[in-house]
Amino acid sequence: MSRGPELIVTEKENAARRIAEILSGGAAETERRNGVNVYRWGGKRCIGLSGHVVGVDFPPEYSDWRDVEPAELVDAPIVTEPTQENIVAALRRLARNASRVIIATDYDREGELIGKEAYELVREVNDEAPVDRVRFSSITEREVKDAFDDPDEIDFDLAAAGEARQAIDLVWGAALTRFLSLSARQLGDDFISVGRVQGPTLKLLVDREREIQAFDPESYWELFGELSKKATGAGSGGEFEAQYFYVDVDGTEAERVWDGPTAETLADALRAADGAEVDDVNRRTRTDDPPAPFNTTQFIRAAGSLGYSAQRAMSLAEDLYTAGFVSYPRTDNTVYPDDLDPRELLEAFRGTRFGDDAESLLSQESIEPTEGDEETTDHPPIHPTGELPDASELSDDEWEIYELVVRRFFATCAPAATWEHLRVVALADGEASRIGAEADPRAALREHDGDVEGDVETTGTPSLVADGGLRLKANGKRLLEAGYHEVYPYVSSKETIVPDVEAGERLDLGERRLEAKETQPPRRYGQSRLIEKMEELGIGTKATRHHTIEKLYDRGYVESDPPRPTRLAEAVVEAAEKFAEPIVSEGMTAQLERDMAAIASGEKDYDEVTDESRELLETIFEELADSREEIGDHLQESLKADKTLGPCPECDSQLLVRKSRYGSYFVGCDGYPNCEYTLPLPSTGKPLLLDETCEEHDLHQVKMLAGRKTFVHGCPQCKADAADEADDEVIGDCPECGETEGGELAIKQLRNGSRLVGCTRYPDCDYSLPLPRRGEIEVTDERCGEHDLPHLRVHSGDEPWELGCPICNYREYRARREGSELEVIEGIGEKTAEKLREAGVEDVGSLKDAEPDELADEVDGVGPDTVRDWQAKAD
C-alpha cells in the first residue's frame, strides 16, 4: 500500500504559504485546487483555510420567520454546514488519501475550534490517518520547526468551549432578533437585531446619551493673570499665564469658583493687585516611558487620532499585512516574542527614509523593547516585518499607516523621555488681600447650598485668599531628553514655558481675566474610545469589535461620527433592559467566559452549559409573551420618530422621510393617503436628520450621507420653495429639439435642490446637462463658438471659477471620468482597483467595455453581477 502525502492545515492562506516556505526550505510549489492554493513539496501538502469554513445554523424548517415562533428556536436543533464550499471541497480531496494530517491553526480558542472543524471534515473521508495538532505563537523558522518536531493532540475540550459559544450566540441572537423584528413588523432588510456583543455595545452608547440628555450644566468662574519676570538689564523676562486657586475645605487646591458675585469680588481683588511675589517654586524631573507594542485596539486608537475610522484603519492594516509589510493585525498581544530580535529588525531600515532614526536607536548600548500587560499565544504585537515597501507601491493612506506601525515599533525600542516640571506659586498682593477678604468663602463652593451635589454636606470654610495675597499658580514643563519622541511624533511633546524664578522674586502682573464657564456634559464615545471600552469590558474580540460598530450603523442604531444612537436604539435597549437584560449586559459575556473556561478545563461539558443557557432564555420568553404588542408599538413609534422631520403644512400629521418603490428617498406625510403632501430629496445618498430645525418651517435639516460626496441639503421645504420662486433663465437653443420644435435651454433650479441646464420642453424633451450644487451661477457675455451657448461662471467660496460652455464642460467631465481612476466608482476600493488593473482594466472607460462574465472569471471575489453594477454606476 502506498503511503499518501502528509497534509498540513492552517487557518489562513498567508500562514499556509509561509509555513510551506519554512518547512520546505523555499522549495514548495503552488498548485490550485478548486480555486484554492495548495503548497506541495516532497510528500507534503499544505492548505490554508479562511477561518471557519463551516458554520452553525438551524435546520431549514426553522428558516421562515413567520412560520416559527421565536421561542421555538430555544430548543431547536443546531446543524453545522460548510460555508466555504470550495475550500471544504479542496480539503476533502486532499484528506482522502492523506497518510497523516497536521492541524496548524492559530494558537487560541477559536483556532482550536477551526482545527476541530477541519478534523471533522477529514474524518468524513478518511478515518485512519492520524491527526496531530501543532502550536506556535508566531510564524518564524524556529517556532514552526520546534512545533512540528514535537506535535501534540487537538484539545477537544477547548474546541467544545468554542462550540458552546457558537450555540449560545446563535440561539439568543436569532430568537430575540426574530422576536423584536416580528413584534415591530420589521421583516425586510430593516429587521431589529440584538446579540451578546452588539447589545451591550449599544447600551454603552445609549447610556452615555442618557447622561448627556439628563445633564444640567452649572456655571462657574475661573481667574487668570499674566505674570512676567521684571525686565532686567541682562535681558527681558518671559511672560507666562497663571491661574487663581484657593484652598478647599479638604485642603486640596480648587480653581473653579461656583458663585458669580464671589468671583466678581475676587476679580476686583486681582485687578487691584499691583504685582506678585513668588511664594514657592517646585522643580521635579519626570520620566515619560515609551509606549507598549501595538495590539489591535491601541493601533486603532492611534490611527483614529490620525483621522481614520476603526474600519478604515483595519482595512489598511490588512492590506499591508497581505502585502507582507506588517505582521498580522488582529492581536491582543502587547509583548514581543523572544525570537523577535529588535536589533535585527532595526537594521532592516538602514538606508531607508527611516534610516536616521533606525541608526540612532541602534547606537544604544542595549535595546530592551517595552512590554504591555497582555501576553498571548496567538500572534505577536503588530510590527513591521522588515520587508520594505517602496513608497510608490502604497497609497498615501497605506503609507501613513505603515509609517505609524514602523514608528510605533521604533518607539518601543527607544529610551524614555524626561521632562522637567516647574511649578510656581505667586501671591498677587497690594490691595488684593483687603478686597479679596470681602468675598464670601462659603459661596465659592459648589456644594454650599447643600442641594447641588445631593447629600454631600460640607463643613468648614475654604481659604480664598492667603495671608500675602491672592494665590496664582503656573505649571511649566520642558523636555530635557526627547527620548522616544524623536522617533514617534504622534504623541505631543509640546512644552509649556515658565521662566526660572526664585522664591521672593517680584513679578509684574499684566492682563487679568475673569472667565465665565459651564460644566460640560460627558462626551460621546468616539469609535476608538468605544473599542477600548469594549476591550475593557471583555466584549467582542480584536477581530470583530470594529465590525460590531459597523453593524450598529447598518441596523440604523447609530448615525454620524462619533456614533449617536437613534430613537430605535433607545427603544431596543429599553425593551431589552425590561425583559431580556442579559442581552444588553456585559455580564453575559463574563458568564460565558467562565463557562467556557470550565468546559476547557473539563469541569463542565458542552451540554451542561448550553442547557443552562437555554433554560434562562426560556424564562425570558415566558415573560416576553405578554408584552409582545407593547414592545412592538414602542419600537414602531421610535422608528417613526427617527424619520420625522416636523409638522405637515397641509394637515395635522407629521412629515416623514420615506422610500419610494424605486428605492429613492422623499418626504411624505404620515397622514397619507388622506394627505398627499410630498417634498423631494436629492437623488444621491441616504438622508440623515440633523438636530437643528428650520426656523421658518420647523422641519429638521437634512444631510445626505454619500461617502466622500456627503453634503447638507438643509430644509427640504426651503429648497422646494426656492425652486418654485426661481425663474428659469434661457441661455440658448436646445441641441436636440431647438430646430424642430423650438425647444430652448435654460438654467433650472429643481425642487430637490439640484440644478441643471435643461430643455424648456421638459418632459417632452429630456435633454439636460449637470450643474454644480453650490454657488451662484453667472451667465457671461462670452459665447462658445461650437455650441452657441454663453460661458458660465460659478461664484462659490472666495474665487469664482469658470465653468465655460455647459456642453463642453459636460463633455470634458465625461472624458475625465472615462479615463479616470477606477476608484471613483462606489464599491471599488484600492484593493479591488488593483486587482482590476492586473486583469488589464485600467480605467472607467475600459471597465465599461469589459465583458462582465469574462472579467468576473479573471478577478477573485468578483461576480458578473458586481461588474454589471459597476458598469451601471459608471454610466
Next chain:
DNA sequence: GCAAGGTC
C-alpha cells in the same frame, strides 16, 4: 433574512 467568530 437572525449572532459572533474566524478571514478578505
